[in-house]
Amino acid sequence: MTWHVAEEDLRAYLRGDLAPPLLWSADTHLTACAGCRALLADLSDPVALDTGWERLDAELDAPRRGVFEGLLVRCGVADHSARLLAATPVLRRSWMLAVVFVLAMTVLMVRLADNPGLFLGLAPLLPLAGVALSYGPVLDPTYEMAVVAPLHGFRLLMLRTVAVLGAGLVLNGLATLALPAYGLRALAWLLPALALTATGLALTPRLGPVLGPALVGTAWTALLLIARARAHGTPAPFTAGGQLAAALVAAAAVWLLIRLRDRFDSTSAHTPFAGFTHGSAA
Amino acid sequence: MTVTVSASGLTLRYGGTRALDDVSLSLRAGVTGLLGPNGAGKTTLLRVLATAVPADGGSFTVLGHAPGSAAGRQNLRRTLGYLPQNPGFHPDFSAFEFVDYVAILKEQTDRTARHREVRRVLDAVDLSDVRGRRLKRLSGGMRQRVALAAALVGEPGFLVLDEPTVGLDPEQRVRFRELIAQAGEGRTVLLSTHQTEDVAMLCHRVIVLACGRVRFEGTPAELTARADGRVWSSAARDPGARAGWRTGAGTFRNVGDPPKGAELLDPTLEDGYLLTLDDPDGAAPAQQGEAAA
Numbered sequence: 001m002t003w004h005v006a007e008e009d010l011r012a013y014l015r016g017d018l019a020p021p022l023l024w025s026a027d028t029h030l031t032a033c034a035g036c037r038a039l040l041a042d043l044s045d046p047v048a049l050d051t052g053w054e055r056l057d058a059e060l061d062a063p064r065r066g067v068f069e070g071l072l073v074r075c076g077v078a079d080h081s082a083r084l085l086a087a088t089p090v091l092r093r094s095w096m097l098a099v100v101f102v103l104a105m106t107v108l109m110v111r112l113a114d115n116p117g118l119f120l121g122l123a124p125l126l127p128l129a130g131v132a133l134s135y136g137p138v139l140d141p142t143y144e145m146a147v148v149a150p151l152h153g154f155r156l157l158m159l160r161t162v163a164v165l166g167a168g169l170v171l172n173g174l175a176t177l178a179l180p181a182y183g184l185r186a187l188a189w190l191l192p193a194l195a196l197t198a199t200g201l202a203l204t205p206r207l208g209p210v211l212g213p214a215l216v217g218t219a220w221t222a223l224l225l226i227a228r229a230r231a232h233g234t235p236a237p238f239t240a241g242g243q244l245a246a247a248l249v250a251a252a253a254v255w256l257l258i259r260l261r262d263r264f265d266s267t268s269a270h271t272p273f274a275g276f277t278h279g280s281a282a
Numbered sequence: 283m284t285v286t287v288s289a290s291g292l293t294l295r296y297g298g299t300r301a302l303d304d305v306s307l308s309l310r311a312g313v314t315g316l317l318g319p320n321g322a323g324k325t326t327l328l329r330v331l332a333t334a335v336p337a338d339g340g341s342f343t344v345l346g347h348a349p350g351s352a353a354g355r356q357n358l359r360r361t362l363g364y365l366p367q368n369p370g371f372h373p374d375f376s377a378f379e380f381v382d383y384v385a386i387l388k389e390q391t392d393r394t395a396r397h398r399e400v401r402r403v404l405d406a407v408d409l410s411d412v413r414g415r416r417l418k419r420l421s422g423g424m425r426q427r428v429a430l431a432a433a434l435v436g437e438p439g440f441l442v443l444d445e446p447t448v449g450l451d452p453e454q455r456v457r458f459r460e461l462i463a464q465a466g467e468g469r470t471v472l473l474s475t476h477q478t479e480d481v482a483m484l485c486h487r488v489i490v491l492a493c494g495r496v497r498f499e500g501t502p503a504e505l506t507a508r509a510d511g512r513v514w515s516s517a518a519r520d521p522g523a524r525a526g527w528r529t530g531a532g533t534f535r536n537v538g539d540p541p542k543g544a545e546l547l548d549p550t551l552e553d554g555y556l557l558t559l560d561d562p563d564g565a566a567p568a569q570q571g572e573a574a575a
Binding site: 062084265 | 356369382387388389
């Protein structure tokens with residue numbers, strides 16, 4: 001070993017002033033060099049030294065972040081928020097691959113049939129399903145622990161919603177790029193997607209995390225079938241009037257969602273867990 | 283001893299059934315056992331006290347915090363450690379990552395302090411050596427200890443444990459008992475279990491719940507005393523006994539109302555529990571238990 005930490009740097013290390021990458025070099029070197037550790041001990045008071053070792057120990061002990069979590073931290077997301085997002089069930093690779101597969105098949109069918117209706121009808125449902133499944137007992141195995149935690153349920157829901165909605169919109173956007181022949185018309189899924197997602201969430205405190213979004217998805221499908229049966233041209237939800245209506249629904253649902261934010265951890269209609277133990281018949 | 287958790291008239295209907303029926307209780311520091319048959323309402327009671335499910339009626343406080351308002355509920359949750367009956371895990375998380383995740387849910391945002399706390403609780407349940415191992419690679423007993431570690435994050439004043447020893451082998455169960463006993467030092471622990479042995483060895487108080495109602499509240503000795511003079515031995519199963527089974531010695535142990543001249547045996551906590559479940563006067567047994575003290 002030819003390199004040792006300079007005394008001046010050791011003093012900065014003790015004060016906590018040594019910045020990366022020199023800090024990392026010093027940490028690594030000190031674990032292996034008894035001489036530098038002895039010099040560090042001479043320069044320091046025992047309390048500060050214990051604190052430094054504790055910090056080093058904690059760093060060595062900390063788990064390596066996964067790819068997704070590491071990416072979030074590099075993008076400026078706080079470490080604790082990144083961990084919460086990494087636990088979001090639908091951000092798992094299997095879900096993402098399923099969404100990509102569905103979108104790829106849909107784009108292929110649109111190209112074969114030369115009609116974007118299927119894509120425009122399906123694309124808003126994917127973010128709705130993703131958000132619905134990211135907070136609730138269906139896919140989140142730690143839901144019961146999360147419900148009784150002091151972290152507000154609405155904050156956790158919004159964190160996950162932003163992440164899942166963002167990922168879903170990006171995938172939908174990529175699929176839109178694969179349909180250049182339809183121009184801006186291929187983007188007519190965006191406002192309905194926001195409207196469906198916000199409405200599904202706004203109904204969650206009243207109807208629960210499964211029934212609320214499921215009803216919204218069913219209503220959207222019914223609306224499309226009715227619109228298609230009544231008109232031979234562009235279905236109403238994808239006309240200018242339909243888009244305006246979707247924007248208004250999205251705004252109203254967001255307003256309602258904010259008003260109901262405290263209900264996300266207190267509503268009695270919210271049935272979070274299956275399998276209650278039953279007592280006597282009433 | 284000061285009452286730390288008190289509940290009055292808790293009621294919860296679920297569909298057409300009454301899962302909790304006017305449940306009142308008070309807990310103090312130390313481990314209190316919650317005994318009852320399947321469907322007695324134990325898990326429902328624990329979920330209500332853990333604020334996972336709101337009650338239809340009644341009230342309760344935990345360390346002075348009532349869950350009626352959003353602020354009160356949040357303050358209550360800050361004092362709470364909860365180990366659900368079927369704790370879920372993100373299987374790809376390591377033990378450290380999982381406990382770290384729960385620590386974040388418990389509002390521990392400072393990374394250094396949080397990691398120190400994660401290491402402390404993993405040390406407390408003796409899992410430091412496997413903290414980097416994926417949860418899906420840990421045994422059931424180890425995963426249960428990880429869940430206990432998660433419940434211990436933040437040194438909660440009220441620890442709610444829902445059947446933590448189910449599915450563990452005898453050695454793991456003994457290890458878990460040691461951990462629960464340690465956890466009960468200086469804090470209030472409510473332990474739901476089917477194992478009367480757990481209660482006999484760990485608990486300073488016991489509550490028996492049946493059909494959503496409290497049938498007994500008192501000490502384990504008081505519950506055992508309910509079977510004084512009501513356990514006897516016979517060569518064949520006594521048809522008049524409420525319960526009877528052949529022992530390893532080949533004789534029958536009977537519980538109920540013994541015939542004259544029966545060879546009486548020392549009762550166990552399980553005998554007292556069985557008789558309490560059968561007690562037709564179960565509506566107001568808490569006072570009976572207290573009166574026997």
